Amino acid sequence: PPPAEKMKLGSAAAMSLFLSLAGRRCARTASAFVPSLTRAAFGPSASASASASAASSRVVASDNLAASTRLGMSTAAPEKAEAKAGDEEEAGGGGPPELPTNENDDGLLRLRHTSAHVMAMAVQQAFPEAQVTIGPWIDNGFYYDFYFPDTTDPETGDVVPGRKLTDQDLKKIKKNMDKIISKDYPILREEVTREEAKKMIEDIGEPFKLEILDSIKTEPITIYKIGEEWWDLCAGPHVESTGKLPKKAIQLRSVAGAYWRGDENREMLQRIYATAWHDAGQLKQYKKMLEEAKKRDHRMLGKKLDLFSIQEDAGGGLVFWHPKGSVIRTEIEDFWKDTHRENGYDLVYSPHIANLELWKTSGHNDFYRDGMFQAMDVENEEYQIKPMNCPFHCLMYKDDMRSYRDLPIRWAELGTVYRYERSGTLHGLMRVRGFTQDDAHIFCLPDQLEDEIVGVLDMFETILSRFGFDKYDIMLSTRPDKSVGSDDIWDKSTNALTAALKTKGWDYTVDDGGGAFYGPKIDLKIKDAIGRTWQCSTVQCDFNLPDRFDLEYVTKEGTRERPIMLHRAIFGSVERFFGILVENTAGDFPLWLAPTQLRLLPVTDSVKDFCLDVKRKAARLGLRVEVDRGAERLAKQIRNAEQQRVPIMAVVGEKEVETGTLAVRSRKEGDLGSFEIDELLGELTRCVEYAEEMTVMGKKEVKEEEKSE
16 A cells, blocks of 8 residues: 555545454454453443354354454454354353352362372372472462482482473373372371371371471371372361362473472472363363463563563562553552542551561561561661551551541551562562552441441442452451450451341352451452452451550540451552453453553644644543554554554544544444544543443444435
8 A cells, every 4th residue: 555644545445444454353363252352341331242243253254343343352362363163152152151169169179189189199109209298279270399309329329319390200190190090099087196197207208298297286187098008198178089080170280399388498399280170171161261361461461562561670570660551550549549538538648668666566577577678777777668558557546546436437548568579479460579559447446347348348349340340259267266356356347247248248158267367357359351360359357456556446435445457458459450450351451441542543644733633632631542653554553553452543534634523443343433523522531431432323424426326
């Protein structure tokens, strides 16, 4: 095509080119990726159009184009991806069923726990020198840590370095596992004394097990046996026999390094990660989810969309927010602040460092020292960069004598904290050293507690649903064996949490004894577009800090009592939530969050002044509008806007300047027709305010041949 500045395109010709360029690419990818993007769509209208378009994704290229443009298909997958048989049926039926979790499927948890034991037995069959350490279940499977000591060659006497596990080794281990499963060994639970357990461990030469035994404070000691072939210290639970394990639903995935007890001065272990499911179909579904997760990796999209970076020259785990990422973060924080003000919270700010004595008073220096950076010397006093915000809010509460009439007090802060994380644990935005907690603390009376918790749960729902998260896994964690506070206050607080969940009508599971030592809590995990769960929100009662800081209020009777303190976070951390949001949307943000909401694509240089006037007018309304530089051909401008996930685009030619209109196209809805400028900006403003996608149709241009008819 000729250079853009030489083209004389009206809106009809420009939009025709627009459609053809988008169509060639979108048609190839639409049918393959409708299912996952249907789940990712924001709002009921988007979901409805997604499911409808998914059902017709096999028809013809033009139908594929319609479906894909409504959902922004062109950005969800590589261009060469092809649909597999059955994908369309999954899409039409709303996608595959959700995978079970350890929390909602006790059988799956048992299966994974037993699989870990079988894997450990298989490893020691293949490599008798291997020493076992720990092997817990995790969210999507299990792992086991092994130590491979140096050995001595019996012929030469030379020292042979400890084995480094390879992919071939994993295949050998899996074959051994299959044999163990086929033999259907019974899983036997046995109780022994501490002395008996110690002798059993010494007899097989497992020094790590001795350390584990020392850490077990309860008696009797329980062990689980695989027949009479193998055993380990374990509290259970397990399946009845190895034959209950599905061979084809277990996969050994990778090997990683891990220090024993997380101490870099201790032995380096080799950790085998594995996954296990009820059947091969679930394993296949899980592997598909992993493939989709790779395409949505927030680290890759963050670079591609120029949202953020981790500058190693400045240090690992420290986030640099680029202009586009900063726009999104600002929108997130502004909505968070507005919602808190509407719900009776006061916003506060606190320092980034404090005297070390504060952290001794709070207990962080005793119980959280490993997660804190080293203190710094300031005029012969030690100061600590803050790992948490809570002690600051306690000091602010204590700054004045509070009356029962003052309560509840609700303080919220977007407070940046700093945690010491080893370099090997850092991961994009998900695990960093400096991050902003969306922290809030509520100080209330005992009889206010239930209402305050209901209010917190309401805010969870209001804020998370704004970002497209409306499916949750909820856990109520109760009093552990070691705790502070009276029986009465624990009972009242646990009852208040339970009653609040019932008021909301939310299903939840109970983690008996899983609460913090200072109080019971509710944790909420959100489910993303591809079925993964992420821990985000929490509300926790705290009976510890009010005691440590001697917090009081004056009662009606004039006596002094301790307030109940609630810790509460919704995002958990802004950085981590942003990473989750990027992966949930695949970088295709809804209109209200998009860093650029409208991009104007000038056909010629002569229309640029018109475009800049539109941009200035939009900016006064709070809209984010960009004008393409126009240095590229129109085809390239369109392609760039598509790749950068711009939700609304408008091709501007000489005819648009003459008529004062714009030919508008939505990534999700396709061609929207022609709009007068004020009409378009007004509709965009409305959509942004209500977090909606633009679906209103403008005027359709009538072609000359249609007029003559």
